[in-house]
Amino acid sequence: TKQDLSEAKAFSQESGLSYEKVWRSWEAGPSKIFLNEMEHRFNKDLILSLREYDSNHLISTTNTWGRNPLFSLPALTDGDVIDVHSYGRVNALKTDPNEISNYMHWIAAAQVANKPISVTEWNVGKFPVQDRHTSPLYMGASAAHQGWDAMMQFGYTAESPKKKGRAFNYAMYNDPSFLGMMPAAALLYRAGHVKEASKTYFFAPTKEQLMYKAITPQTSRAIRTVPEVSKLVIAMPKINELPWLDATQFPLDATVITDLDFSLVAKENTLIESDTGELIRDWGNGIYTINTAKTKAATGWIGGHSINLNGVELNIKTLSSSVAVQALDDKPLNRSRNILISLAARAEPVKARKAPVLAEPVVGSVKVHAALGLKLYKKVSDSKFVEVPMTYSNGVYQIDLDINLKTYWLFLRAPKELDNV
Numbered sequence: 554t555k556q557d558l559s560e561a562k563a564f565s566q567e568s569g570l571s572y573e574k575v576w577r578s579w580e581a582g583p584s585k586i587f588l589n590e591m592e593h594r595f596n597k598d599l600i601l602s603l604r605e606y607d608s609n610h611l612i613s614t615t616n617t618w619g620r621n622p623l624f625s626l627p628a629l630t631d632g633d634v635i636d637v638h639s640y641g642r643v644n645a646l647k648t649d650p651n652e653i654s655n656y657m658h659w660i661a662a663a664q665v666a667n668k669p670i671s672v673t674e675w676n677v678g679k680f681p682v683q684d685r686h687t688s689p690l691y692m693g694a695s696a697a698h699q700g701w702d703a704m705m706q707f708g709y710t711a712e713s714p715k716k717k718g719r720a721f722n723y724a725m726y727n728d729p730s731f732l733g734m735m736p737a738a739a740l741l742y743r744a745g746h747v748k749e750a751s752k753t754y755f756f757a758p759t760k761e762q763l764m765y766k767a768i769t770p771q772t773s774r775a776i777r778t779v780p781e782v783s784k785l786v787i788a789m790p791k792i793n794e795l796p797w798l799d800a801t802q803f804p805l806d807a808t809v810i811t812d813l814d815f816s817l818v819a820k821e822n823t824l825i826e827s828d829t830g831e832l833i834r835d836w837g838n839g840i841y842t843i844n845t846a847k848t849k850a851a852t853g854w855i856g857g858h859s860i861n862l863n864g865v866e867l868n869i870k871t872l873s874s875s876v877a878v879q880a881l882d883d884k885p886l887n888r889s890r891n892i893l894i895s896l897a898a899r900a901e902p903v904k905a906r907k908a909p910v911l912a913e914p915v916v917g918s919v920k921v922h923a924a925l926g927l928k929l930y931k932k933v934s935d936s937k938f939v940e941v942p943m944t945y946s947n948g949v950y951q952i953d954l955d956i957n958l959k960t961y962w963l964f965l966r967a968p969k970e971l972d973n974v
Contacts, residue, residue: 561587568794582765585624586794592628593797600631613671617663622767623758623787626665627798630789634702637663638674643682646691646853647839650777651820654770657695661780662770664699666755666788666801672696674707680722680906686730686875686897687841687852693738694832694843697747699784704742706735720902720910729912733897733961737850737877740893744883746848748829750784755809757788757801764792768813775815781825781834782817843877846885850877850895856917869917869954874898878921881966887922892965894919896954914959919952921965928968931960938964 558576564587565572574583596614603612611633617625618638629635641656648655656675664670675692677685689706696704711723720727725735741747756775758768770776779785788801788809803809818825823837833842839854842862849862856872864887865878875897880889898913929952930938941963944951950965 560591564590570794581622581624581767585764586792589624589628589795589798593631593795596628596631611669613673616673618674620659620769620771622769622772623662624764624767626663626787627763627789627792627795630665630668630798634669634671635663635665636671636673638707639672640674640676640678641688642678643684644839645677646684646687646834646841647836649823649836650781650818650825651774651816651822654777657691658770658777658780660695660701661699661785662776662787664701664786666786669702671703671705672701673703673705675704676707676722678722681720681728681730681899681901683899684839684853684873685728686734686873686899689731689734689738690741690843690850690852690875690877691841693742694747694841695780697742697745698750698827698829698832699780700749706731716908718908719906720908721906727908727910728900729910729961730897730900733912734852734875734877734895736962737848737879737893737895740879740881741843741845741848741850741877744847746845746879747831747843748845750782751828752808753784753786754779755786755788755801755803755807757803757809757811758790758813759811760790760792762811762813763790766813773813775810775813778816778818778825779810781827783828847880847883847889848877849886850875850879852876864922866920867917868920869915871898871913871915871917874913874915876915876919878919888924890924890927890967892921892923892927894921894952894963894965896958896961896963912961914956915954916956917954919954921950921952922948923950923965924967926967927965930964930966931958932962932964 561576565575570583575587578584613634613636614632616636639656639659645655708723710726714726725731791800824835826833831845843850844862849865851860852875860867877895879893880886882891896915898915900910900912902910929941929943
């Protein structure tokens, strides 16, 4: 518009940047500096207005989403929190981070140094992809490992919940594939079952890199590989044309990288382990494992693999499935007397976008080293539990999963613990 061109001309004269470059908004370079300035001016008025009515709540001016390059971040620092949306695709666990990005990397690319990060939309982009049950555990563990501050799956429902409601991306209440793993993901994230990364890397692009290149997880191997191993934060450079932007001040012991092609993953690898030793993503097999004192889980193409997680052994036949074994009493699993076992696999609606939804059972066996005297239950109503047969020998409970189980959650606990549910 004439107003925009007038603003562009004035900014060009003030900053010394080429007017012809400043107004060409579809190009990287001076136009991105100008657009951040314009967004900053809007944000100032927005924040001032909001603070007149409420001085206590955090403000996010908008989000980074839709494959935004890093040059979208400076103006977002006006807010109290950086917010991001990210949607996955089928077989995200099979992506080689040396070559391909997935939706976890796009969130990591929005974690600006010294700013909280919220994720107000995360999900899988198409419905019903067969491996969406992997998303809760992968997102929950990644969020804990990266130190992300708030995770909000989108969405639980877009209608009043009902038995014959909709079955689509935004009706998780009707989706056993997704819903089966959400309590497990929330528990490991909110109760601190997964440690934050032991090392932090500051990705510190120069002004020229940040503003004159379209840096994304697609174009940067560093952004794809670092969060697979350690914590990634994005540093802001000094930009003279944007005096309001705070350049990142690095800790004395900071590990700073500027090379977009930096990698923590050897090209010949087919799996990688987090620096805490708790998380392994095996993209060669499409399997992700979580092995901590209070949560032991595996998700992805786990069928046909024997997975040993130091006290929990999984031998699952269902090809694409998820199993999580977790302490509910904040004790290590081998001493816990209140254990949740979560199950999930494929699920598809009988008719497109309509409930009911058919859920594939998880078939196989789970062995758990745990305290003596526990029994296995499933919940059949709000207040009623029924006992499920299992075997016990030499400190190990063996739970056989079959098609008649008809539940997503089992409880391995002392009988008296039922009074606390």
